[in-house]
């Protein structure tokens with residue numbers, strides 16, 4: 675794949691044998707603008723590799739599984755911009771997932787939505803790794819950045835009405851943010867036995883669609899700052 679950016683192997687970052695040190699932190703972003711913001715924050719951190727997941731959970735799962743196939747990864751992070759739920763996360767805030775929830779994975783019935791968990795078809799929730807998440811949170815907060823913790827929802831259709839926002843917040847108590855890739859990344863990580871985390875920078879409110887109100891540059895700047903803070907965690911062991 676030609677859309678990844680590998681950061682290892684620069685002069686002075688080589689192992690004794692002269693071979694490039696292999697990155698062992700994998701960061702998946704949906705689009706190039708997110709990837710470039712993460713790379714600016716990492717500023718050459720040799721432990722991290724950033725790859726494009728594409729938009730949506732299916733593309734994210736397939737591309738993350740392919741990236742993880744070689745083994746040797748300590749952590750995979752789903753990162754990018756996202757929507758913030760009212761009262762939980764505002765524009766420019768960062769949200770670190772405690773749970774990654776596939777909020778529209780289930781069936782609709784005349785009596786309402788049933789998640790796959792209640793159908794016996796698996797799970798719609800994957801826990802973010804608590805140890806890695808705690809270490810990332812400490813660094814990001816120590817840098818003075820506004821960090822919220824809570825469930826980050828993964829959806830195949832971004833919320834566009836107040837009714838859908840309310841329904842999704844009801845399905846996932848404490849919902850902090852919404853994006854479209856986290857559960858795909860997490861499913862691939864779980865299958866490979868690799869810890870997972872999800873970090874989102876809020877670009878818009880979850881609710882009635884108003885693309886003109888999205889603050890993408892602010893969110894990308896927050897994402898960059900978060901990874902500038904987080905890289906110490908990646909280098910620490």
Ligand SMILES: O=C(O)c1cccc(C(=O)CC[C@H]2O[C@@H](n3cnc4c(=O)[nH]cnc43)[C@H](O)[C@@H]2O)c1
Nearest residue numbers: 704707708729755756757832833852853854855890
């Ligand atoms: O137009 C741009 O310059 C631009 C720059 C960076 C990212 C984008 C995107 O549109 C990224 C799509 C990506 O964003 C996530 N996202 C953001 N807000 C929401 C939301 O309210 N609900 C669901 N997903 C959201 C999502 O993960 C998309 O993959 C554009």
